[in-house]
Structures are given as C-alpha cells and as structure tokens.
Amino acid sequence: MPTEFDDWFVREILVHERALALFLQRNWPHRDELHDLRQEVYARVYEAAARGRPTAPKAFLFTTARHLMTDRLRRSRVVSIEPVGDFESSNVYLIDEVSPERWMGTRQALTRLAEALDRLPDRCREVVWLRRVEELPQKGVAERLGISEKTVEKHLAKGMRLIADYLYGGDAAHPAAAMDEDDGQGRRQQAD
Structure with a gap:
C-alpha cells in the first residue's frame, strides 16, 4: 500500500x-x-x-x-593490486633488509637535517615546519602565524636555501647568523 x-x-x-x-x-x-x-x-x-x-x-x-x-x-x-606470478624467480626481494651501514647513514642524515632546522631563525623554522612537515597550505600557515602569504613564501624560500647551505655546504654554514629575519609585519630584525 x-x-x-x-x-x-x-x-x-x-x-x-x-x-x-x-x-x-x-x-x-x-x-x-x-x-x-x-x-x-x-x-x-x-x-x-x-x-x-x-x-x-x-x-x-x-x-x-x-x-x-x-x-x-x-x-x-582504481587499479587492482594482485600478485602476478612468482617473485622469487625474478630475483625481486620483497623484504629489504637494512644493513647496519645503511641504518647508520640514514640516522646521521636525519640528525643533520634536525640540526639544520634548529639553526634556522625562529619564524623561518616555524614556516618551514608547518609547510614541509605538517603540509599546511601557504594560506593556512599565514593565518596560523598571523603573517602575509608573501612573508610565508619568503621565509620558506630562505629556510630551504639555508637548510641546503647547511646540508651541502658543511658545518661552517650557520643559518641563524647568515640572515636578518622579517618579523612578519614588514620590519627587519636581527636573527638571534
């Protein structure tokens, strides 16, 4: 009914x-x-x-x-992921055993990256962290930190350049001393 x-x-x-x-x-x-x-x-x-x-x-x-x-x-x-055939015969190793040397190399690289991040000026480090680690959009970083998107862009470019200088330029590069920092309001202040 x-x-x-x-x-x-x-x-x-x-x-x-x-x-x-x-x-x-x-x-x-x-x-x-x-x-x-x-x-x-x-x-x-x-x-x-x-x-x-x-x-x-x-x-x-x-x-x-x-x-x-x-x-x-x-x-x-959507592509179906189903095993096809025998991987043993194709000499493909499904489990990549990490050698002690590889593990130590990776650990050292992460330590150097952490050092490079720690040496960045505070605001620059915040911007790099929010954009590259937390993967916030540029607008989201600007809103969270109360700065303009253009300032976020400048801090990110400066931070990535300083990290690259530190990682590939040796221990002599000290990012915090290398640059003055923009405080987000268009004023320059000396980095700590």
Whole structure:
C-alpha cells in the first residue's frame, strides 16, 4: 500500500524520469549500464529522502546522478593490486633488509637535517615546519602565524636555501647568523 512518502516520490522524483534518462545518456559512456545506473540513482534518492526530504527535489535528483557517475568513474580507475606470478624467480626481494651501514647513514642524515632546522631563525623554522612537515597550505600557515602569504613564501624560500647551505655546504654554514629575519609585519630584525 503506497504511503504518503511514496506519493511524494512519484510526484516529485519519478516525474523527471525522461529528463534523467536523457541526462544519463548524454553523460554516461556505457549504454549497457544506463538502466542499472538510473535504478541506483532512484534508490539513493529514496533512501536519502526517507531521512529528510530535499527542498529542491529535481536538483537533488540530478546532483545524486552526477555524484553516482563520479563515484563509478573513480572506482573504475582504481587499479587492482594482485600478485602476478612468482617473485622469487625474478630475483625481486620483497623484504629489504637494512644493513647496519645503511641504518647508520640514514640516522646521521636525519640528525643533520634536525640540526639544520634548529639553526634556522625562529619564524623561518616555524614556516618551514608547518609547510614541509605538517603540509599546511601557504594560506593556512599565514593565518596560523598571523603573517602575509608573501612573508610565508619568503621565509620558506630562505629556510630551504639555508637548510641546503647547511646540508651541502658543511658545518661552517650557520643559518641563524647568515640572515636578518622579517618579523612578519614588514620590519627587519636581527636573527638571534
């Protein structure tokens, strides 16, 4: 027995069946999937509308169709990772045992990088850390530190240059003493 909700669905959603079919035909390249696609759109709209009816049913229907097509395209681009054949015979080592020399070399490189970061002027170090380690966008760094994006850009460029100088220029390079620091307000101040 049809409910009031079913009547709403017929009146507000199914009335657009022809337009939806044309929309899917224009936008979905696999003709053999159109019927299933349309039914899945209806199922999604029905489930979502049962929780709360949309204020613009037609727009909701077509937005749902667009999202469904996007989801299917994303899923079709996912590459399955399944082992093919025997790796033993191809001399591919799946487990890379780390030699003590390699482990020590990596540890030394990380120590030098930490030293280079510690030698940066304070504001410059904050910007490099937020951009390169925490991976915040430039705008996010500027907002967090209360400085302009241009200042973030300058600090990042200076910091990366000073780190490179320290790592590749030897112990003589001392980044903190090498530069004056911009305080973020356009004023220069001597680095500590």
